[in-house]
């Protein structure tokens with residue numbers, strides 16, 4: 549199986565962490581989706597990574613679909629019943645949605661200053677403020693995001709905040725989210741997280 553991705557994408561990182569924890573062997577193929585040389589469109593018409601290519605050539609995207617596939621392959625991250633599965637999916641969707649907001653801010657702020665749409669940036673920033681507060685509150689009462697058990701929701705949350713550090717370093721999310729910080733520090737000491745911290749090359 550092949551995973552097409554980058555070293556910077558938080559969505560790709562989630563999948564790399566799950567594959568490592570599940571001990572599933574794969575070939576990691578780097579693609580820069582922003583380059584004119586990118587080949588991702590041949591595999592994913594959305595032109596996005598991650599994309600998983602199975603040995604029979606079948607392709608899977610986006611990261612949440614890949615997570616569903618991996619859940620079928622290995623019981624490690626599978627929630628124990630449908631209610632707990634929904635809970636995991638909900639918290640993972642929150643973290644992923646906040647990652648989407650962070651990516652939008654990143655893209656908008658790469659444009660020339662006079663072309664940037666400040667209301668759009670503020671809208672995304674508000675999502676981050678609200679969403680991180682909800683996760684922080686959840687982690688005040690629980691060790692993990694969903695069902696009091698480690699899950700892809702925690703993986704998605706740590707990939708989110710590390711992406712914030714990587715691409716939006718002026719956003720001091722740690723100041724108001726000590727519990728999220730604790731989760732990130734704990735998980736980032738694990739090899740699957742440590743070996744996939746976002747980096748340029």
Ligand SMILES: N[C@@H](CCC(=O)N[C@@H](CS)C(=O)NCC(=O)O)C(=O)O
Pocket residue numbers: 556557558559581594595596597598609610611612651
């Ligand atoms: N919802 C998608 C988002 C994937 C995504 O946005 N990936 C970025 C890299 S961080 C990308 O490929 N962007 C290129 C584009 O959107 O054209 C997922 O979870 O896989």
